[in-house]
Amino acid sequence: IAGITQAPTSQILAAGRRMTLRCTQDMRHNAMYWYRQDLGLGLRLIHYSNTAGTTGKGEVPDGYSVSRANTDDFPLTLASAVPSQTSVYFCASSDRPTGELFFGEGSRLTVL
Amino acid sequence: GQNIDQPTEMTATEGAIVQINCTYQTSGFNGLFWYQQHAGEAPTFLSYNVLDGLEEKGRFSSFLSRSKGYSYLLLKELQMKDSASYLCAVRDSNYQLIWGAGTKLIIKP
Numbered sequence: 068i069a070g071i072t073q074a075p076t077s078q079i080l081a082a083g084r085r086m087t088l089r090c091t092q093d094m095r096h097n098a099m100y101w102y103r104q105d106l107g108l109g110l111r112l113i114h115y116s117n118t119a120g121t122t123g124k125g126e127v128p129d130g131y132s133v134s135r136a137n138t139d140d141f142p143l144t145l146a147s148a149v150p151s152q153t154s155v156y157f158c159a160s161s162d163r164p165t166g167e168l169f170f171g172e173g174s175r176l177t178v179l
Numbered sequence: 180g181q182n183i184d185q186p187t188e189m190t191a192t193e194g195a196i197v198q199i200n201c202t203y204q205t206s207g208f209n210g211l212f213w214y215q216q217h218a219g220e221a222p223t224f225l226s227y228n229v230l231d232g233l234e235e236k237g238r239f240s241s242f243l244s245r246s247k248g249y250s251y252l253l254l255k256e257l258q259m260k261d262s263a264s265y266l267c268a269v270r271d272s273n274y275q276l277i278w279g280a281g282t283k284l285i286i287k288p
Contacts, residue, residue, distance in 0.1 A: 109183065109278030110222075110266070125275075157221060164274050167212065170221035 070094070071171035073158050079177045080148050088143045088174045090158035098161040099141040100168065101125075101133060103154040110157065116141055117164055148178045181205045183279035185267050190285045191257055199252045199265050199282045207272020213241050213252045214266040216281065222266055225252070254284075262286045 071092045080086050092099065097118045102110040112125030116135040130152060132144045141160075145152055155175050159168040184202045191197040203211070210229040214222035228234055228243035228250060240253040252265055264281040271277055
């Protein structure tokens, strides 16, 4: 089934550790996004990429980095995790910047 | 600042109709989206409005009034499986999506 795959689905992490959340899509969509979702708040954009080789900062980029070496993969890295990064992370893609978003199943991250 | 407002929680009865409102203040407007999100799952696309008026898709309809900064999602013939959160999102002048916090809809038998 075509779509977006995220890994891991869940992870508990000690503060200060480095963590990479993986995201792969097979729909050949140009645009990809990383969001975090916290209780009582709307989805907040961390980083985005409109096409392979380019990335941009969203609303809450601090403490996170991304890369887009090819169309399919868009990993999100936490260089040194802090408890405030405890959240559910969603990767999403779109065939164009104005189109609807298709979401992965999410990665639940707990930083202790 | 940019803001999307929607009720935190609503309750409705199976078989009934419910209207979920969304008001927005954004810098520019390039379309409004509604997504459904079941607990513990990813959001899935429901509807898109860019012009004023009503868009109907089966049991779900979405309305937009750009002059009022207002939209609603109308769900008819409610089923238990419609219990979910409904997210309103607006594309601003930079084509960035601004998300509301979501409305949790509880369906009772």
